[in-house]
Structure formats: structure tokens, C-alpha cells
Amino acid sequence: MINSENHITLKNINYSVNNKSFFKNLSTDISTNGITVILGPNGSGKTLLTKIIKGLIKPESGELSIKLNGTTPNTGYLSQNIIFLRRNVFNNLAYPLEIKGFNKKMINKRIEFLLKYFGFSSKKKISARSLSEGNKQYLSFIRTLVSKPNLLILDEPSSNLDMQFTKKVENFLIKERNRIKIIMVTHDLFQAKRLADEILFINDGEIIEVSTKNKFLKSKNKLIQKFLKEGVIY
């Protein structure tokens, strides 16, 4: 068992996809501060890794332990698969709080604050399912924040966003990086360079490197060098 006030540890994780072993004894420690960016080619296991960290997928064996300030963190998770209730923007944002039993006054206060902060107030009465793909992703990002998480797991949070929304999301992440531990998947190397404190590079279910951004950018690993040369994930 891992003993520490703060840790995000995966130990000997095994997981099969289509009856083929994908994660084989995957072990790593992720920094408990700042922004950790997960990079890797398509199908390398980035999304699977985030789902395991969030607890949406249970590994066949191995140990996952997350403690922030000595307690199990309140986790906000943004999936690539964006799902909204058949309700308007406000009610979709209110849902995570409603099911936790928060009173209406508190819910209203929190949602109004977030809508104003992210410049989305004008859309609060619109059906969430009728929004554009970009707006859906933006709303989904806002929804991950309603319960004031201290661990944010974001799977490609800005893949459909325009420059303006991407900037808002990035500014928020930079502003909150000391208060919230952020683990995010991105395909955008430039975004990784802008945001990352730590980079985890994964390929074919195997973690190739976990290091600080500066160390990662000077990595001698051929796969990483190729990736850095091409600028985007192939």
C-alpha cells in the first residue's frame, strides 16, 4: 500500500482490450501538483488511462491510489464522449449538484457564477443538446467544474473549441493549476508546451516517459524525438 499524504500512483495495472493484453504491469507516479499532460499517438491508451484514473474502468489487476491532501479527491472528469441530459444548459450544469443534494440557492449561485465567468450566460435557457459541437465541449468543460473539484481529468478539452474558447479554458487552467491538480490529454503539442508542468508520454499501452516539460523536450527517446519533430501526434 502506498503511504503518503499526496500521491497519484498506478501500480502493476493490467488491462485487456478485445482479449489482448493492452496495459501490462503499467506503473507510474504522477505529480500531485500543476498540470500533467498525457501525450501519445492515436490508440496508445491515453483515454483508457484517464478512465482508469477516474475509476470509470476497473483494471483486471493492479493498484490505483490517489490522495490529495490526505483525502480521496473530488474529481471532475471531461470525456471525449460528451453526454447531456435532455434539458437546458442551466439544468445540465445543475445536475451534478442536484444529485449530491445541494440546495437550490447554492446551485443557482454556483451556476450563475460559472456561466458569467466563462461568458456563457446568454445560453443558459437553450437546450444543451442543440448547441454546436464547440459549445457542447465548452459547456461540458464548465460542467466538470460545478462541484469545485480538486482533481481535474480532461480528455482533449479543446479539440472542438475555437481560439477564443480555447484561450478561456487555458487561462482558467493556468490560473487554477496551484489549487487544482490537472491531468489532461491533448493532441496539440503547442498546447502541451503552453500548459504542461509534467508530460507523460504513452505508446501502445506502455508509458515511455514521465518527466517535467523541460526534460521531456530534451528527451533522447527516438519516439519522442520523432513526435517533437513532427509537431503533432501522428
Place this chain on the structure above:
Amino acid sequence: MNVLLESLNLVFSFDPDLYEIIWLSLKVSLFALTFSCFLGLPIAGVLSSTNFTGKKTIIIFFNSMMALPPVFVGLLLYILFSQTGPLGFLEILYTPSIMIIAQIIIILPIIISVSTELLQQMFDEYKEMFDTFEVDLISKIRTTVFDARISLVTCILTGLGRALSEVGAIIIVGGNIVHYTRVMTTTIALETSKGNLSMAMSLGIVLIIIAIALNAIVMVMKTISRKNSYD
């Protein structure tokens, strides 16, 4: 043509006997529908949002029950509730109560099967979101039922339509007793056999009006739903 005019005259002259029959039909069917919804929707909610051994068997059972011939339901209830039957002491044969029971047996499987299918689709769609927010079972059921409410109304009205049009079971267990257990469908069967076509036709017209009204309600609700674009 004469039959049609006479039957329209009966409908719009607000003949008390005719409206007594219509009222009893609606009362029996609405009681049966309400009970079936209270029992059926939670069952559908649990079936659609949980996995357990025997779930498929239960779904197959309710699906099969949808095809249950009403006359057979009537016969079974007659055997059970006749004076020599095991439940004969309740003395409810030839009363509106047993007609309600018969209709519940007929429409409950429809409510359960159709709404399970509907809720299952929505539950599968919402599953990852439920897991992400760690939603408990009761909240999952409440959320899917609430979000599927417009489609569920269609399903419920299908049940009501089935109840109102039912004749085989209630004629056996109700006995078609005038001023007591006589409903629209049993009256149509009786009056047609007697050659009183205007009375039978007038009830047929009322049944059609009810069917159109039910469909109009569904249409209006769907239009409101689309207007809000929540679907």
C-alpha cells in the same frame, strides 16, 4: 346513413344511459392505467438501469405477456374468482373491480415492456455520464424517467387505448350488467347482436373521438418538447 345520423344524435343529445356507459369505461380504464403506471414504471426503471441474473427472463416474460389473449385472461380470472374458485370468497366477479384487475393484467406488460425498451436506450446513452457523476440507482431511474417523460406518455396512452378497446376479458368477468358493469366495448358487441346499430355506432364514434383526442394530446406534447429542443 340513418344509422350514422341517429348515432350522432345520441352522442350530442347527451343521452344519460350512453354517458353512464362512457363514464364507467373511462373510470375502469383510467383506474387500471394508473395502477399499471405506478407498478410498471418503477419495474421498467429497475429493469433498464440494472443488470442481474434473470433480467432477460423477466423481459421475455413481460414481452410474451403482451400477446396474452384477453379472453384467456377473462377465463383465468373467472376460474379464480367464481364462487367455487380459490378467490371466490372475495365476491368480486361481475363487478367493476374485477374488470379493473383484468385490464391491469392486459396493460401492465405493455407499460413494462415498452417503457423498459425506451428507458434502456436512454440509460445506455446516459451511462458514462452517470458513472462520471457517481449517480445512485434511484437518481438514475428518476433522471431517465424524467427525461423520457414525453415518450413515456405515448407509451402510457398506448396502454390506455388498449384498455379502452378491450372487450374479451371484461365481458367474461364483468358480465355486461346494465347500469353496473356495462362499458363501451361490451355494449357495442351486445347492441350489434341485437340489431341496435345506432347505439353501437354512437359508442364507436365516442371511441374514435377518444382515440383522436389521445393522439392530439401526444402530438401537442411532442410539439412542445421539440419547441424546447430538449430531445
